[in-house]
């Protein structure tokens with residue numbers, strides 16, 4: 001799909017990080033841009049940072065993607081304002097950690113609510129409208145390399161991202177030959193505020209427990225801060241959308257490492273009787 005003036009992009013989690021970079025990239029191509037996020041102050045700042053969108057072509061919407069009614073309202077508002085949506089980026093996400101033994105239902109609800117249900121709500125509200133319009137359109141679901149690796153202390157995040165990869169692969173099969181393309185974005189480390197995700201956790205899903213040890217938090221911050229600039233991820237996403245490519249990766253060495261998992265799965269066949 002060509003990203004061009006006269007087309008409209010809807011981006012969730014657009015107030016920060018990868019979502020903000022996607023919004024800036026869409027504006028630079030002259031698209032109308034709908035920025036959705038729970039962070040209202042961040043949304044205003046993000047809207048001011050856009051360069052290139054047409055006059056009247058930027059809409060900010062406070063939207064909690066874990067709430068299906070809020071996402072439906074987002075779709076209604078975007079179509080009322082711009083008449084069509086050509087690019088949907090289901091990008092909002094949060095990082096939450098802890099071992100399975102120590103996690104509570106609230107931890108699971110928060111991470112799955114944003115990272116997995118948020119994407120499900122996005123496609124449920126937007127995809128039928130995008131298909132109905134009949135014109136070329138594209139959906140980008142943000143997963144992660146955590147959609148391939150389930151590491152200790154990251155179960156809810158990994159479950160959510162495996163889910164987004166699975167949802168996207170099902171969509172690829174279903175949308176083949178239709179007017180709507182689909183990509184799944186699986187970044188490695190990107191320099192964003194993902195390590196500060198607790199800032200967005202709703203009070204009703206907050207859990208009182210000792211935080212992570214200082215040195216572990218420092219280590220995570222360093223890894224994130226040394227990650228790729230979000231703008232280069234956004235460039236990769238737009239190249240994939242324009243070329244209608246499904247997989248969008250950022251870290252080749254992490255992608256190569258996924259082979260070890262498949263080898264382990266195949267090696268289990270040796271134990272079959």
Ligand SMILES: NC(=O)c1ccc[n+]([C@@H]2O[C@H](COP(=O)([O-])OP(=O)(O)OC[C@H]3O[C@@H](n4cnc5c(N)ncnc54)[C@H](O)[C@@H]3O)[C@@H](O)[C@H]2O)c1
Pocket residue numbers: 012013014015016017018019036037038039042063064065066091092093094095114115142143144145186187188189190191192193194195196197200224227
């Ligand atoms: N940064 C990385 O290293 C990395 C790696 C792989 C995948 N990702 C994924 O990229 C996506 C974007 O994250 P980021 O790294 O830019 O982090 P970020 O924290 O900088 O941005 C995430 C945005 O999502 C918003 N958000 C949080 N909860 C929300 C909700 N309920 N409804 C709507 N918006 C909400 C936040 O306010 C924020 O603006 C996420 O899905 C994340 O899992 C990030």
